[in-house]
Amino acid sequence: MTVIAETATRADAATSTDRASELITAMAALDVDHPSRPALRDRTIEAWLPLARHLSHRYANRGEPRDDLYQVAVVGLIKAVDRFEADRGVDFAGFAIPTIIGEIKRHFRDKTWAVRVPRRLQELRLAITAANNTLTNTLGRSPSVADIAQHLDISEDEVIEGLEGARAYNSTSLSTPISESGTELGETLGSEDDGFELADLRTTLGPAIATLDQRDQKIISLRFHGNLTQAQIAEELGISQMHVSRLLTRALVKLRGRLDETL
Incomplete structure (x- = not known):
């Protein structure tokens, strides 16, 4: 009974392949604008789907879901059906197989890498x-x-x-636990430390401030270190707020010029 069943299966497969070949040949013979072509195209694609499934299975177990690979193979099959020219003397399978495989390889090359590489x-x-x-x-x-x-x-x-x-090819989520306490990978990554930039700025700013006269230095210190307003500074120094404003502006212009020279 097994031999009979296998023989019947082969016969059905041969009949299906013959039918698929007849459909692609008939479709290729029609003009692009022929009203019967769209329906015949759909039947042709459906008839050749087993080929797309077979080729997609060859690339299984490479990190991509089988269904996704099958869909990519179907896209390649559709391209092959639309581009096939029967008068070239090549049977459809010989034309479709490299087209489908090329589509699958492009998928692996362009869509499955976590980080883009050459x-x-x-x-x-x-x-x-x-x-x-x-x-x-x-x-x-x-x-x-x-x-x-x-x-x-x-x-x-x-x-x-x-x-x-x-x-x-693969990346690890920053939410991945890396310890029994639940610490995630992202928690171990460093962040930008503003202290380094401030330390560098202080190193450069100190000598620049030293070039100002004593009154300008005191105004700068009261304004930016003591966080006093111009009115409070004016009261502290016994001068008008307008005068403080002019002195502060002049001091900042000098500092900016010194810093520009240094940097």
Whole structure:
């Protein structure tokens, strides 16, 4: 009974493939503006969906959901159906397969990297992954860097560069717990420390303030260190607020000029 069932399954598959081939041939023969073409196009795409699913399964277990890969393969299939020209002498499968695979590879290259890296490194990562799988089967162990380099006919430095670049393929969330107490990764990252900038500013500002006369230095100190208003400074020095304003403006202009010279 098993042999009969397998024979029947092969026969159904052959019939389905023949039907799919007939549909693509019929669609390719129609003018682009033919009223029957849209419906025939939909039936053709549906008939060739098994090919898209088969090719997407070849790229499973590489970190991408199977359904997402299948959708990408379907996009490639649609492009193949729309671009196929029967008079080129190439059967549809021979044209569609590289088109679909190219779409899947572009997806891996452009959409699945957490950090953007050069295309050369993206392609190198794919080559290293494929070589690693092949060599693991043939060698019966995990291949070394030298094994992969020899298999791909590249230098060991290039293999190492590809492995380093592959780290950009996946990223770790800043919300990832890193301790039993619940500390998250983001909490361990440093932040901008304004103290360094202030220390540098004080180092530069001190000598500049020293070039002012004693009264100007006192006005600057009362205004920005003591946080007094101009009216309070005027009362402190026994002069008018307008005079304080003029002196403060003049002192700040001098300081700005000194700082500009220093920086």
